[in-house]
Amino acid sequence: xxxxxxxxxxxxxxxxxxxxxxxxxxxxxxxxxxxxxxxxxxxxxxxxxxxxxxxxxxxxxxxxxxxxxxxxxxxxxxxxxxxxxxxxxxxxxxxxxxxxxxxxxxxxxxxxxxxxxxxxxxxxxxxxxxxxxxxxxxxxxxxxxxxxxxxxxxxxxxxxxxxxxxxxxxxxxxxxxxxxxxxxxxxxxxxxxxxxxxxxxxxxxxxxxxxxxxxxxxxxxxxxxxxxxxxxxxxxxxxxxxxxxxxxxxxxxxxxxxxxxxxxxxxxxxxxxxxxxxxxxxxxxxxxxxxxxxxxxxxxxxxxxxxxxxxxxxxxxxxxxxxxxxxxxxxxxxxxxxxxxxxxxxxxxxxxxxxx
Amino acid sequence: xxxxxxxxxxxxxxxxxxxxxxxxxxxxxxxxxxxxxxxxxxxxxxxxxxxxxxxxxxxxxxxxxxxxxxxxxxxxxxxxxxxxxxxxxxxxxxxxxxxxxxxxxxxxxxxxxxxxxxxxxxxxxxxxxxxxxxxxxxxxxxxxxxxxxxxxxxxxxxxxxxxxxxxxxxxxxxxxxxxxxxxxxxxxxxxxxxxxxxxxxxxxxxxxxxxxxxxxxxxxxxxxxxxxxxxxxxxxxxxxxxxxxxxxxxxxxxxxxxxxxxxxxxxxxxxxxxxxxxxxxxxxxxxxxxxxxxxxxxxxxxxxxxxxxxxxxxxxxxxxxxxxxxxxxxxxxxxxxxxxxxxxxxxxxxxxxxxx
DNA sequence: TTGCTTTACGAAACCGCTTTCGGTTAGCGT
DNA sequence: ACGCTAACCGAAAGCGGTTTCGTAAAGCAA
Numbered sequence: 001x002x003x004x005x006x007x008x009x010x011x012x013x014x015x016x017x018x019x020x021x022x023x024x025x026x027x028x029x030x031x032x033x034x035x036x037x038x039x040x041x042x043x044x045x046x047x048x049x050x051x052x053x054x055x056x057x058x059x060x061x062x063x064x065x066x067x068x069x070x071x072x073x074x075x076x077x078x079x080x081x082x083x084x085x086x087x088x089x090x091x092x093x094x095x096x097x098x099x100x101x102x103x104x105x106x107x108x109x110x111x112x113x114x115x116x117x118x119x120x121x122x123x124x125x126x127x128x129x130x131x132x133x134x135x136x137x138x139x140x141x142x143x144x145x146x147x148x149x150x151x152x153x154x155x156x157x158x159x160x161x162x163x164x165x166x167x168x169x170x171x172x173x174x175x176x177x178x179x180x181x182x183x184x185x186x187x188x189x190x191x192x193x194x195x196x197x198x199x200x201x202x203x204x205x206x207x208x209x210x211x212x213x214x215x216x217x218x219x220x221x222x223x224x225x226x227x228x229x230x231x232x233x234x235x236x237x238x239x240x241x242x243x244x245x246x247x248x249x250x251x252x253x254x255x256x257x258x259x260x261x262x263x264x265x266x267x268x269x270x271x272x273x274x275x276x277x278x279x280x281x282x283x284x285x286x287x288x289x290x291x292x293x294x295x296x297x298x299x300x301x302x303x304x305x306x307x308x309x310x311x312x313x314x315x316x317x318x319x320x321x322x323x324x325x326x327x328x329x330x331x332x333x334x335x336x337x338x339x340x341x342x343x344x345x346x347x348x349x350x351x352x353x354x355x356x
Numbered sequence: 357x358x359x360x361x362x363x364x365x366x367x368x369x370x371x372x373x374x375x376x377x378x379x380x381x382x383x384x385x386x387x388x389x390x391x392x393x394x395x396x397x398x399x400x401x402x403x404x405x406x407x408x409x410x411x412x413x414x415x416x417x418x419x420x421x422x423x424x425x426x427x428x429x430x431x432x433x434x435x436x437x438x439x440x441x442x443x444x445x446x447x448x449x450x451x452x453x454x455x456x457x458x459x460x461x462x463x464x465x466x467x468x469x470x471x472x473x474x475x476x477x478x479x480x481x482x483x484x485x486x487x488x489x490x491x492x493x494x495x496x497x498x499x500x501x502x503x504x505x506x507x508x509x510x511x512x513x514x515x516x517x518x519x520x521x522x523x524x525x526x527x528x529x530x531x532x533x534x535x536x537x538x539x540x541x542x543x544x545x546x547x548x549x550x551x552x553x554x555x556x557x558x559x560x561x562x563x564x565x566x567x568x569x570x571x572x573x574x575x576x577x578x579x580x581x582x583x584x585x586x587x588x589x590x591x592x593x594x595x596x597x598x599x600x601x602x603x604x605x606x607x608x609x610x611x612x613x614x615x616x617x618x619x620x621x622x623x624x625x626x627x628x629x630x631x632x633x634x635x636x637x638x639x640x641x642x643x644x645x646x647x648x649x650x651x652x653x654x655x656x657x658x659x660x661x662x663x664x665x666x667x668x669x670x671x672x673x674x675x676x677x678x679x680x681x682x683x684x685x686x687x688x689x690x691x692x693x694x695x696x697x698x699x700x701x702x703x704x705x706x707x708x709x710x711x712x
Numbered sequence: 713t714t715g716c717t718t719t720a721c722g723a724a725a726c727c728g729c730t731t732t733c734g735g736t737t738a739g740c741g742t
Numbered sequence: 743a744c745g746c747t748a749a750c751c752g753a754a755a756g757c758g759g760t761t762t763c764g765t766a767a768a769g770c771a772a
Contacts, residue, residue, distance in 0.1 A: 005476050007758060018722050023760060033720055050476035054414040055758035058727050063410065070442065083438035086426065090460030099479065102458050104446030120361050120406035122728090123455065229644065258644040288585065288614040290646030363728060374752050379730060387750060411728035414757050478758090 011049050015040060026051075065099040066311055067124040069114070069138075071131045072105060080283055081300065085152070088304015089128065096312065098125075112141060119147040126311045128152060133195050148314045150307050150323070155197045162314055162323035164306050168198050168280070171296040171329035172205030172250060173212070175278045178331055179248045180213045183340030184276060188246035190235045190256055192227040199224075202252050202280065221246055225256070232259025240267060247340055248276035254283045254295055261289060261336065277336040280329070291335035298329045367405050371396060382407075421455040422667055423480040425470070425494075427487045428461060436639055437656070441508070444660015445484065452668065454481075468497060475503040482667045484508060489551050504670045506663050506679070511553045518670055518679035520662050524554050524636075527652040527685035528561030528606060529568070531634045534687055535604045536569045539696030540632060544577040544602035546591045546612055555580075558608050558636065577602055581612070588615025596623060603696055604632035610639045610651055617645060617692065633692040636685070648690035655683055 012019045017040070025032045025040040032040075043049075057063055068089060070082065086102070093100055101124060105111035115138060118124045129138050130152035139161060142149045154163040172189075179187050189206040192199040203222070210217050223238050225231035232251060236259065239246055251257035257279030264271045271277050272291050279286065282297025310323040368375045373396070381388045381396035388396075399405075413419055424445060426438065442458070449456055457480055461467035471494060474480050485494050486508035495517060498505045510519040528545075535543050545562040548555040559578070566573050579594050581587035588607055592615065595602055607613035613635030620627045627633050628647050635642065638653025666679040 005478055009758075019759075020723075020761075021721055023758095024721090027760080029761090031720060036720080048472075048476060050473055050478075052414070052758050053477045053479045054410045054419065055727090056760075058408070058410040058414055058729090059758080059760045061727065070439070070446070080436055080439075082442070083426070083435045086438070086458055087460050090426070090458065094460070100458050102442055102446065102456050104443050104450070116404075117406055120404060122361055122406075122408045122410060258641070262644065284585075285614075285641050285644075288618065288645050290644065364730095365728075375729075376731075376753075377751055379728095380751090383730080385731090389750060392750080408728050411757090412730075414759085415728080415730045417757065 005052070006047050006049050007052065008049075011044060011047060014047065015043055063122055063125045064096075065101055065124050066093065066126040066128065066308075066315075067101040067103055067118050069111065069127065069129045070102055070104045072107075072111070080285070081303075084300050085130075085304040085307075088301060088306070089308045090304075092305045092308020092312065098312070108137075112137060115141055115147075116145070119145050126150075126315045128307050128311060132197055134197050134200060136197075148311060148320070150311045150314065150320075152303060152307055153198055154324075156200070158324070160321055162310050162320040164303055164310065164325045164327075165198075166298040166327040166329050168201035168329075169205035169208070171280060171298075172202045173209040174329070174331055175250045175280075175296055176206060176209035177213070178337065179250070179276055179278070180209075180215075182248075182276065182338065184246075184248040185215055185340075186218070186221065186244070186246045187248040187250060188221040188223065188239045190232055190239075190249055190251045190260060191222065191224045192231075192252050192256070193224060196227075199227075199252055206250060227253065227256065229255050229259035229262070232256030233263045234259070236260040236263035240264070240269075246275070248278075248337075250278045250280075252280055254279035254281040254286055254293060257286075257293055257295065257336075258289055261291075261293070265290065272336040272338045273341050276338055278331075279336075282329070282332055286332075286334060289336075294334045294337040295332050296329040297332040299327055302327070361408070362403050362405050363408070364405070367400060367403060370403065371399055419478055419481045420452070421457055421480050422449060422482040422484065422664075422671075423457040423459055423474050425467065425483065425485045426458060426460045428463075428467070436641075440656050441486075441660040441663070444657060444662070445664045446660075448661045448664020448668065454668075464493075468493060471497055471503075472501070475501045482506075482671050484663050484667060488553055490553050490556060492553075504667060504676070506667045506670065506676075508659060508663055509554055510680075512556075514680070516677055518666050518676040520659055520666065520681045520683075521554075522654040522683040522685050524557035524685075525561035525564070527636060527654075528558045529565040530685070530687055531606045531636075531652055532562060532565035533569070534693065535606070535632055535634065536565075536571075538604075538632065538694065540602075540604040541571055541696075542574070542577065542600065542602045543604040543606060544579065544595045546588055546595075546605055546607045546616060547578065547580045548583040548587075548608050548612070549580060552583075555583075555608055562606060583609065583612065585611050585615035585618070588612030589619045590615070592616040592619035596620070596625075602631070604634075604693075606634045606636075608636055610635035610637040610642050610649060613642075613649055613651070613692075614645055617647075617649070621646065628692040628694045629697050632694055634687075635692075638685070638688050642688075642690065645692075647692055650690045650693040651688050652685040653688040654685045658683070 008019045008022055012022045015022060022040055025037045026044060090100055103114050105114050126148035127142060128150050132139060132151050132153050132155050134155060136155055150162040152164055154165045176187055189203060191203050194200050207217055220242055223235035225235035249260055251260055257277055260277050261271050264275050269275055279293050279295035282295050286293035286295050306325055313323060314320050364375045364378055368378045371378060378396055381393045382400060446456055459470050461470050482504035483498060484506050488495060488507050488509050488511050490511060492511055506518040508520055510521045532543055545559060547559050550556050563573050576598055579591035581591040605616055607616055613633055616633050617627045620631050625631055635649050635651035638651050642649035642651050662681055669679060670676050
């Protein structure tokens with residue numbers, strides 16, 4: 001276990017060969033005799049030789065590294081996705097022993113600058129970004145830079161780049177249909193700011209599902225709030241204060257749904273019987289909420305690996321538009337969805353409030 | 357927005373200067389006239405020049421990169437820490453515009469190999485590892501490799517390296533004392549496998565606190581289980597099946613505590629009144645558990661930044677043993693701790709079970 | 713033996729940048 | 743006018759690899 005890393009030069013000297021020969025021997029060139037190749041390899045791992053990656057990558061002109069731009073945190077309940085996504089990415093990359101660089105941008109400007117620096121400085125051969133905005137400048141930038149990239153999520157016009165997403169539109173159709181089948185005709189939607197494409201997709205799903213069921217969309221039942229549990233709570237309070245409150249709520253995320261549950265409980269109502277709530281994400285923690293949260297679950301573990309594989313393929317020259325993968329979320333029933341009960345409870349509440 | 361990155365050479369040609377001169381102009385050497393320096397800088401960002409980092413780092417002999425070894429996942433409730441830690445690390449590193457490399461090892465052997473490769477190949481100038489085992493081979497390896505590193509957590513003999521940890525021993529003393537002050541004399545401990553040093557620390561705190569309060573440690577009240585919510589549930593069921601079950605439980609993590617709550621509720625008991633539960637971590641979603649989880653909270657956001665700063669200082673030559681930071685956890689009371697109630701409820705239950 | 717491939721390695725250019733070292737030019741004093 | 747110092751820039755040697763090209767030795771045929 002020496003401290004100083006040993007270079008190709010001193011390895012070559014040790015073997016009484018030239019660096020070029022040693023390099024070719026290690027890299028499996030055909031013009032090296034089997035005996036010297038063996039000799040070189042043996043010496044190499046006896047001395048613990050590891051090629052300097054900066055030198056190697058400079059030479060071969062390939063950073064063999066991809067970058068991951070962390071979503072800018074909303075500081076709220078920490079993103080449980082990130083760890084899983086990184087794990088999946090890591091797995092995909094490790095098959096070729098590429099490296100994974102993560103970047104935590106502070107502002108949007110900062111993020112653009114980061115991207116531009118990383119690709120121009122040759123630090124990464126590709127990037128994965130997540131949670132695109134409706135009209136995401138990062139995508140434009142990356143296309144201009146001709147830098148391979150994949151996006152976790154997608155925008156409205158997503159034909160010409162690679163993405164992995166779960167169908168939020170479809171998911172909310174499923175959720176609303178489920179609630180309708182339980183008898184609910186007044187289902188509210190709690191969403192996140194619509195500059196995020198996913199927020200728009202899920203709202204679209206909600207709208208079309210309501211209409212497909214022969215109901216009319218009541219704009220009062222659509223609440224956009226901060227993308228956090230607190231946001232969910234605020235939005236739910238707005239809904240419950242309505243003259244005619246909803247009997248069910250679909251939320252754009254599990255985190256917001258947790259806030260909804262809190263608001264409902266704080267009024268003495270019971271989620272799942274007095275008001276149904278369906279979240280989105282399928283976070284495992286939902287098992288432990290009060291009551292356990294019904295949610296549209298997505299195949300989390302998959303995303304990272306798929307994104308990694310896609311990115312590598314594109315870097316290899318694949319057409320990005322060939323790599324677009326849309327997963328479906330499935331309904332994971334726990335305890336916050338239920339049939340339209342005797343609606344007396346919350347109706348009484350709202351009526352009582354109106355009288356006061 | 358050109359696609360091909362422009363090199364120092366073509367920038368120099370563009371300016372009718374040599375590469376050396378341009379390089380020095382950009383890097384603030386004194387032997388460059390102010391006018392040419394301006395000229396160079398202007399041309400540089402007009403053309404969008406970014407120094408190739410592989411080349412630069414090879415030349416200066418510094419990878420300007422640190423690695424983060426992700427804790428090997430127990431697949432359970434995804435690690436909420438990771439994202440926060442990465443964010444903090446990123447912030448610390450970005451002050452010098454260093455890069456952050458994350459590695460996801462599969463096995464312990466894999467992990468050792470990763471470390472060895474990363475440092476020997478000059479990919480990283482330092483590493484941060486987390487959740488050390490009692491006798492962690494990674495620490496030995498890194499010391500042998502003379503690679504700067506910091507550890508998130510610490511081992512029993514932690515005098516000669518840098519670490520950031522929160523005092524688990526102290527935290528469990530606080531937790532047990534709190535429960536004793538509420539009248540509990542039979543407090544159980546749910547822990548994780550003791551090869552993890554943190555598990556041992558917290559158990560030590562539990563033991564000494566029990567004794568300091570003039571009570572005797574009942575080994576039956578110490579349950580070691582899988583480090584997950586399921587583990588917590590299993591352990592709690594063991595405890596509740598005891599002839600004389602505990603009236604309070606301290607858990608080595610919030611995740612395990614959630615499992616404990618589930619087990620308690622499933623027996624028709626109410627956490628916080630029939631049995632008190634205190635978790636550890638202070639995860640924000642504890643607010644939404646049933647009931648909201650009382651926990652020993654730690655200053656999460658801080659860890660990443662501190663670890664990053666420490667690592668940079670050590671790379672700069674600081675003595676690692678000068679960088680050891682022990683934070684204290686504080687009691688965050690929510691709803692799962694309460695006074696020793698009429699203990700009849702759970703006693704009746706256990707008695708009932710014995711009779712059957 | 714000569715001549716011609718193979719085989720197996722050495723030599724050297726190159727990747728893009730940093731940094732030391734020299735040397736030319738300008739500016740100053742005398 | 744001369745010499746001397748400073749200011750500025752060019753030249754070149756690395757950093758540690760990869761890869762092309764050339765060539766000596768070895769093999770084979772005639």
